Amino acid sequence: MKTRRRVVAAALVAMLMVTTVAGCSSKGSSGSATGEGSAEPYRIGAIVSLSGSYAGLGTPEQKAIEMEMKRINDAGGINGRQVEVIFEDDATDPAKAQAAVARLLEQENVIAVIGATGTSQTMALRDDIDRAGVPQVSMAGGSVITAEFDKNVFQTPWPNRIVVPFTLKALKDRGLVNVAVISDTGGYGKDGHDLILKDADTAGVKIVADETFNPGDTDMTAQLTKIKAASPDVVLMWNAGKEAAIVAKNIKQLGMSVPLVGSPGNGRREFIEGAGDAAEGFRFAAGKILVPEAYGEGTPAFEVAQKFIADYSFAYGVAPDIFAGHAFDAFLVVTDALKRVEGEATPASLRDAIEATDGLVGVGGTFAYSPEDHNGLTEEELVFYRVDGATWVLDK
Amino acid sequence: MSSSELLQFLISGLQNGAVYALVGLGFTLVYASTGIINFAQGEFFMLGGMLAVAGVRMGLPLPLSILAAVLLSAGVGVAMERFALRPRRDSGALVLIIITIGASMVLKSLARHIFGPNEMALPAFTPGPPVLLLGAAIDRQVLWIWGLTIVAVVGLTLLYTKTKLGRAMRASSLSHDAARLMGIDTAGVVMISFGLAAALGALGGAAVAPLTQTAFDVGARAGLKGFAAAILGGLGNPIAAVVGGLVLGVLESLSVAFISSTYKDAISLVLLLAVLFLRPQGLLGKSGREKV
């Protein structure tokens, strides 16, 4: 017993020594960090999913931001100051995203947060963002992000709120009225699912089956067998993760000839590679970045998108997908606002500048935020795509 | 529900069930020779798929890639046993189990560093339209999965009953000390068990990758299902692991058919717990052979 007590004691002391020393010294360092004056770079936090179900989305996002950061810094920075982006990986986990934002806000003193990659992860940051009053620009497409309005939170993708009605209308136009829905239970999938059910009547389509799967599931033949039994005109899938390719393959595997339509979350090269033949004929609505000619050649949006595609392809050897585009836009929104801030940039003044964004041409559309609308995109930015010959073409 | 739909659900269940069985066999092999649960088993499933994809991307023909992936994974399994577990084989089972957990963390994370975070696709072994059976469709890859599972089971049974090595394995699973006294190289038996378990997991991972794609993080889920299969059937018996896997797969698929796709994992787990509570030794296990 004596030894045990001594050991308890020794451990406690050792532990406390560590924490105390660390605590004291870290206090010292935070003092010095703010003391260097205006030569300090602008510090922006970015929370992306570099692992987990959305790893394939977060990775191009990080690449796009790194590329743009380098370009701006090489050109002398903003207002004579460099821009430093501090990346955090949330592992597609809302709880990790929340821990990451605490770190960015309290350890790194960032003036803005870009992120997160996913809808659930984006929403997880909200309490901390509000408490700190730091602006957040999300790269996720859930409607809830800007529909549950927050004065600090902005969004660059086309939210489900505009994509779902657009998609349903496109189905109706093509005579596909008996719709079977399959969605994942993640934040984005559920957001889309709920909107599909809500908007179906207005759009004049009928939901004949409604199945779900969990992020990480590897076989959906059972759900699709049920869908097959309902004989729909079309299967409408709503998710953004890697499971999309499995759904496409399973449909083929079951010998179903029904067309598959998806969400902007499926505008990824990995989906085409993963689904292989099964991806051919797959259709989805998204912004014009995948085929910038849709903007009309010579328009400002076309020029911005063309340049981004060229820069990204040069830097990384592959064309950007829509997620790289969302990240480009998020970084553009923040840096553009930084240029317009008068006087010293604080989180509050930066937030006001972001809200004042009007007519900013990004690759996903032209952004015009207002005190009521923190998404600033409309149905006008959307087109319908089809996968043809392992690439995206416009589906007229 | 028409009979062809029911058949389709069964096929879907047996497809997943066969994969669970291959992973579950690995758990059972290691358990039989060491009395521990190898938490890294799921990572060999991941390695099998990822290494096969890597081989194809390096330009190797598909069969060679798969063979290389299976052999390399077996090598990793043997190395893990030799360097991380054998030095501590006289410690308690839990110490060894935690070492395997550590190894699984390292394998998964290294795979992310080496192969990247994206999902990857492996070409189908024999491409072509699905085979039709009484109105239900069976993908050709599913036939491969079933075939490989049967080969694995038959191979293991032959190994156990017809070879000296197999008898040594069975002897040391009953009692290490007695086996050692009889001149059996128990250390060798354990090493071979780990190699075989890793190879079976890798085979499962490579066989299913054309259907589901693969990624650095597929191991945990595969491990969980395989573990459940092995427990459901009864630990330590290869046939039981296969039965456990197939039952689990079919249960999940029928839950989707008759109850709800959302609750399929929960339903199969509730049934699993019920089986455990009513028959702690598993469906086919004999009681009184507790190791821990």
Place this chain on the structure above:
Amino acid sequence: MRSRLAGTLVPAVGVILVLAMPFMTTDRYLFKVLTFVGLNLIVVAGLALLFGYAGQISLGHAAFFGIGAYTAGYLTGEAAVPWLVATLVAALLAALVGFVLSLPMLRLKGHYLAMATLGFSEIMTVLFIEARGITGGNDGLRGIPYPSLGSFKIDTPSGVYLLVWITAIVVLVLAANLVRTRPGRALRALHGAELGAQACGIDTGRLRVQVFALSAGLAGLAGALYASAVGFISPTTFSLEFSVLLVAMVVLGGTGSVTGPVVACVLLTLLPYVDALVPGLPREVVSFLQDWEADIAGIVMILVLLFAPGGVAGLLRRSPRVGEAE
């Protein structure tokens, strides 16, 4: 003589240091990180009792943590129940679930027991995702209020830190003392040899149920504190990985001891937050550590057990005990 002095002096100094932290630093992030350590300590104390003294392993304690977190989160956030009441209800509910679960589990041993707890944990994960009305589903539960007693609100990181650590210290002291009491000795007998313990007239079944419920309750308590400390909870936190990490802390710490697991818990929890402890660390080092965190943790786990099978406790004792686990 020296050891007795150290035995009383050192924990006292330790407790004073823990309590004095808020006067020594104002680093909010550090307090958040240390709060996580304190929360894990509460769970690990229960698991150490369960494993070290009753020889039971649970792969489901993240689920009890989750039950506590969702109960407290829902009660304080949606139902406006006073914080203290909600926290106690959360802990009791987790204990009750643990109690009910442990009854059929009495028949199980070894890996089957582990499988049962694992299965339970996975079922709870599905419920956390699907019971959207209470849990918010995959999106999680937001806006959980800070701890408060009447009008007194604990809404600073240092306040939450103190609350969690005082709870953790109380739990640890109780756990360490339980070891020395009659039930504690009975528990150890249970670990050593169940038949022997039964022969000595110990109701082993009842003890196993009690210690399981206690450890579940402690996990629930920690979960409740976590919910109000962090303000946001979502299903992924209460995953199998967390359960496994908790068990790893106990085994790495060394069996039959509370101290070892405490040290292992502190080290493993702090690993991803090195930058909170070592300020001024270059950015490249921090991101390298974050990127390779899982590799490092895994290798450390393997190495510690390879070279010190008795875990941290064994290292501290310098003479590894024989017959660990089993």
